[in-house]
Every structure is written in C-alpha cells, then in structure tokens.
Amino acid sequence: MVRLAYVQLAGCCGCLVSLADTYERLLDILDEVELVYCQTLMDEREVPECDVVLVEGAVCLNHEECVEEARELEEKAETIVALGACASTGNFMRYSRGNEQSAPTHEAFVPLTEVVDVDYAVPGCPPAPEAIERFLTLLLEGKTELLEPFAKLAEGKTEYCGCDLMYHVVNKNMCMGCGTCAAACPTRAIEVVDGRPVVNEDRCIKCGACFTQCPRTIWPGDEAIKELVMGGEEE
Amino acid sequence: MSELEEVMVKGDEELLGEHLGVFTARSTERRILKAAQDGGIVSAVMIYGLEEGKFDGVIASVTDPDDPEEPWKPRPVVITDPDEVLEAAGTKYTYCPNVSVLKEAVRRYGCERVAMVGTPCQIRAVRKAQLLPVGMRHVPDKIELLIGIICMENFPYEGLKTMVEQLCGVWMREVAKMDIGKGKFWVYTDDGEVKTIPIDETHPFEGEPCHVCTDYCAELSDLTAGSVGSPDGWSTVIVRTEKALELLNEMVEQGLLEVKSIEEVKPGLGLVEKLAQAKKSKNQKEIEERKELGLPEPGKVHEQL
Numbered sequence: 001m002v003r004l005a006y007v008q009l010a011g012c013c014g015c016l017v018s019l020a021d022t023y024e025r026l027l028d029i030l031d032e033v034e035l036v037y038c039q040t041l042m043d044e045r046e047v048p049e050c051d052v053v054l055v056e057g058a059v060c061l062n063h064e065e066c067v068e069e070a071r072e073l074e075e076k077a078e079t080i081v082a083l084g085a086c087a088s089t090g091n092f093m094r095y096s097r098g099n100e101q102s103a104p105t106h107e108a109f110v111p112l113t114e115v116v117d118v119d120y121a122v123p124g125c126p127p128a129p130e131a132i133e134r135f136l137t138l139l140l141e142g143k144t145e146l147l148e149p150f151a152k153l154a155e156g157k158t159e160y161c162g163c164d165l166m167y168h169v170v171n172k173n174m175c176m177g178c179g180t181c182a183a184a185c186p187t188r189a190i191e192v193v194d195g196r197p198v199v200n201e202d203r204c205i206k207c208g209a210c211f212t213q214c215p216r217t218i219w220p221g222d223e224a225i226k227e228l229v230m231g232g233e234e235e
Numbered sequence: 236m237s238e239l240e241e242v243m244v245k246g247d248e249e250l251l252g253e254h255l256g257v258f259t260a261r262s263t264e265r266r267i268l269k270a271a272q273d274g275g276i277v278s279a280v281m282i283y284g285l286e287e288g289k290f291d292g293v294i295a296s297v298t299d300p301d302d303p304e305e306p307w308k309p310r311p312v313v314i315t316d317p318d319e320v321l322e323a324a325g326t327k328y329t330y331c332p333n334v335s336v337l338k339e340a341v342r343r344y345g346c347e348r349v350a351m352v353g354t355p356c357q358i359r360a361v362r363k364a365q366l367l368p369v370g371m372r373h374v375p376d377k378i379e380l381l382i383g384i385i386c387m388e389n390f391p392y393e394g395l396k397t398m399v400e401q402l403c404g405v406w407m408r409e410v411a412k413m414d415i416g417k418g419k420f421w422v423y424t425d426d427g428e429v430k431t432i433p434i435d436e437t438h439p440f441e442g443e444p445c446h447v448c449t450d451y452c453a454e455l456s457d458l459t460a461g462s463v464g465s466p467d468g469w470s471t472v473i474v475r476t477e478k479a480l481e482l483l484n485e486m487v488e489q490g491l492l493e494v495k496s497i498e499e500v501k502p503g504l505g506l507v508e509k510l511a512q513a514k515k516s517k518n519q520k521e522i523e524e525r526k527e528l529g530l531p532e533p534g535k536v537h538e539q540l
Contacts, residue, residue: 176356194330209370218537226253
C-alpha cells in the first residue's frame with residue numbers, strides 16, 4: 001500500500017480542507033493509502049520515509065527549520081507533490097510581509113518548487129476537491145501520462161498567473177474568449193471584455209488556476225476526456 | 236427501436252466525432268420556431284429539460300438588439316425558468332464567454348444539474364473542467380448536458396459590426412436576425428429588408444484564435460445541433476451520448492420534435508463532412524505554420540515555458 005505523508009509548510013490549511021471536501025470519496029482515497037504523517041489529523045512528529053508526500057504551503061527562507069524540513073523531503077519521499085498554489089506557484093505568500101507575531105521578520109516566502117526538486121505541482125487556491133481527487137487517483141493508478149502537465153508545472157518556470165495568461169495565450173493569438181479563466185479565478189480578478197480576459201492585477205494572487213484551467217494552455221487529450229468524463233464515470 | 240433511432244444514420248466519425256447517430260429535426264412548437272435560428276433544437280431541449288426537472292439551470296447567451304451602446308453584443312446568462320429560454324434563442328455571431336458563468340451557476344444559483352450550449356471550443360473547456368477541475372470546485376458532477384453548436388469560426392464584435400454596418404449597410408440596431416448559409420452572410424432588418432454579402436468577404440473579420448481549432452461539430456458534446464446539412468428551418472443533430480439519446484427519444488415520443496432521416500434531405504450529411512474536413516485541414520495547416528514561427532501549439536503552451 002502506498003505510504004502517504006501530508007506536510008504543511010507556510011500556508012492556511014485550505015488545501016487539506018479541500019482534500020477533505022471530497023466527502024465520502026475521501027474515504028475511498030484513504031482506503032488506497034496508508035497515511036503515515038499529517039499533523040492536523042494524526043499524532044506523528046517526524047516525517048517518515050514514504051512513497052508520496054503531499055506538501056501544502058510555501059517555504060519560508062528566513063526559517064532554517066522550514067527550509068531543512070522541505071529539503072529533507074527529497075531524501076524521505078519517492079514522489080514529491082506540491083499541493084496547491086503556495087507550494088506550486090507561490091500564491092499570495094509571495095506578497096507576505098511579516099509572519100505571525102512570534103516571528104515578524106519572516107518575509108521571504110517561496111514556493112516549494114523553488115527549493116526542492118518537485119515531481120508534480122497542482123496549482124489552485126485551493127485546488128478543487130475534485131481536482132485533488134483526480135490527481136491522486138491518477139497517481140495511485142500510475143496513469144502518469146495524464147500527469148505530465150502537472151510534472152511540467154512542477155518545474156516552476158513561472159507563476160502561471162493572470163500575466164502568463166496574457167503573455168502566453170492572449171498575446172499568442174490563441175484566446176477564443178470562452179470565459180474559463182474568469183470562472184476558475186478564486187478572487188474574481190478576471191473579467192471577459194470584448195471576448196478576451198482582462199486581469200485586475202491588484203486582485204490576482206498568482207494561484208495558477210486561470211492558466212492551468214485554460215483549455216488552450218494545457219489540453220489533456222480527447223481520449224482521456226472520453227474515457228474518464230464521458231465514459232460515465234462521473235454519473 | 237424508437238421512432239428517432241429508425242431515422243438515425245452514422246457519418247464519418249473522423250470528421251464528426253464519435254456519435255450514436257445523426258438526423259434532421261425541428262421543433263413542433265410555433266413559438267420556438269419563430270424565435271429560433273433554424274429548427275429550434277437547442278431551445279426545445281433546454282425548455283423540455285427545465286420543465287421536466289432534468290436540468291435546474293441552463294447556460295446560454297442573450298443579446299439586446301436595441302442596446303444604445305453595443306446592440307447585439309451577447310452576454311452569458313444562467314436561466315432557471317423555462318419561459319425565459321426563448322430570450323436566448325438564435326445564433327449570435329460573436330464571442331460570448333458562456334463558460335465564465337459556469338461556477339456561478341453551481342455556486343450562486345445552486346444548480347445541481349446544469350446544461351450549457353456552446354461552441355466547440357467552449358464544450359472542450361467544460362470537458363477539461365470536468366477532467367482536471369483545478370479552479371472548478373464542485374462543478375464537475377453538476378454538468379448534466381452539453382449542447383454543442385456546429386461552428387466554422389467566430390467574429391470579434393467589432394468585426395461583426397463592420398460586416399453588418401460597412402459591408403451590408405445596415406445599422407446594428409436595425410438588425411432583426413443574422414445568418415450564415417448558402418455561401419453568404421445574411422442580415423434581416425426590422426423593416427423586412429434582406430442584405431447579403433458573399434461569405435468570402437467575411438473572412439478578414441474572423442477571429443484569429445479560431446484558426447487553431449480543428450473541431451467543427453463540437454466532438455465532445457452530448458449532442459450537437461447546427462443548420463449545415465439540413466434544409467431551411469431544420470437542424471442537423473448529432474447525438475453522441477446515451478443520456479442525450481434518451482432525452483431526444485422522449486421529446487420525439489411526446490411530439491415535441493419532428494424528425495427525418497438526413498439522407499432524405501438536401502444538402503445532407505455530405506456537406507457537414509465536407510466542411511468539417513475543410514476546417515480540419517485548413518486549421519491544422521495554420522497550426523503548423525504557427526509552429527514554424529515559434530508560436531506555441533494549442534494545448535501545449537505549458538511545454539514551451
């Protein structure tokens with residue numbers, strides 16, 4: 001059985017809440033894995049050796065222990081997954097100035113993808129419960145072909161934010177104005193005007209949802225959709 | 236075998252996408268036909284679905300032909316009342332971000348069974364949202380039916396306005412209906428005038444992003460409707476999923492749809508296949524040309540970052 005650890009770095013716990021928000025399907029997922037570490041759910045102080053580690057939250061560079069904890073995951077886990085935007089793209093932690101009162105000097109927060117060699121990144125703030133479920137199911141079933149986009153996002157080349165949507169979709173003459181980005185945005189930073197997204201940069205938190213959800217940036221392939229969506233699995 | 240299944244035929248799945256069958260149909264309701272673009276299939280399905288409680292919300296686009304600023308500019312809406320469906324009837328030849336209200340339909344309207352009508356690219360967007368719903372919390376299992384429309388390309392609003400006002404010589408606010416068919420772009424005015432321009436003259440106004448799409452018949456829909464292949468006032472319908480077939484069967488049994496074999500009508504399925512092939516070849520070539528320029532391939536943008 002797959003040994004799964006859940007590590008929380010600098011974040012809000014929202015990704016874990018989203019994972020739990022799969023309701024009864026969470027039980028199916030837990031049936032498939034042996035949960036070996038998760039501070040919120042179990043009393044286990046050290047991250048043990050494991051097959052998969054899901055990491056939520058950003059890495060605080062001012063916090064030696066946090067950096068070490070993150071780096072050690074490379075030794076401890078076979079597969080490292082940056083779950084959610086803080087670990088994947090940086091998210092609003094990029095703008096965090098001063099941590100909680102006990103450590104007001106903490107201000108350098110970067111995504112896990114900048115610090116360690118991450119295998120897969122699942123953006124979103126938080127990623128939808130159904131997205132986490134799909135990702136874990138594909139991972140546990142070893143359908144790595146469909147996970148390739150997540151592996152690519154884990155390279156952490158950019159934030160995959162509203163700006164990237166402009167530079168790499170709209171500016172490349174590929175946006176057909178479907179409105180997916182606007183629906184996916186958790187902060188309502190995107191409005192479709194004259195058939196193209198207009199991003200309110202003050203509201204964009206760099207969560208990567210718009211870029212990742214856009215059908216023109218990453219297309220999973222018609223066959224996957226016919227098999228996993230239209231084949232009746234969702235019914 | 237049902238009355239509908241008796242008239243259904245199969246076409247070339249390479250061109251039309253996988254399907255259970257194709258037929259020609261129109262609504263039997265006068266009020267629907269009066270408002271609809273062709274056979275009123277999309278409106279009839281939406282009304283039936285809402286009335287029977289199969290859907291509790293449908294996403295469509297409405298337009299205000301009398302808007303003082305931007306007449307005929309569509310906006311997406313979530314409709315929950317079957318009596319409001321006909322306000323959204325008819326084709327709008329410009330972009331309307333239907334998918335942008337998808338999460339709203341589920342979250343704000345609380346819809347559990349959503350139907351959406353959309354262009355092939357929009358249907359694809361929703362299917363991806365079901366497969367990898369990164370930013371689509373609680374949306375994937377709320378999609379009840381996706382109705383695709385046959386689409387060669389779309390026009391930006393300013394492009395459409397130029398076609399209507401400059402080339403056809405009609406003010407947008409005077410337009411009663413627009414149509415594309417028989418090699419022409421048609422404008423019908425409120426005064427009963429009909430203006431046309433050859434379809435070739437509309438090409439410069441097409442949206443460029445449409446040129447990287449090779450999906451003519453909304454291949455990932457539950458059912459697709461469009462005028463191509465059927466006579467005036469009728470629609471060609473492609474049924475892809477059992478769910479859609481069941482719904483259409485019920486509608487035929489209840490006398491809500493009149494159906495015919497597409498083999499009995501002109502111009503017939505051959506035209507749909509011919510135009511699907513044309514879109515695929517033309518746009519595949521465009522994708523290759525863009526690649527040579529160093530531009531990303533649609534669906535593979537992340538690979539090049």
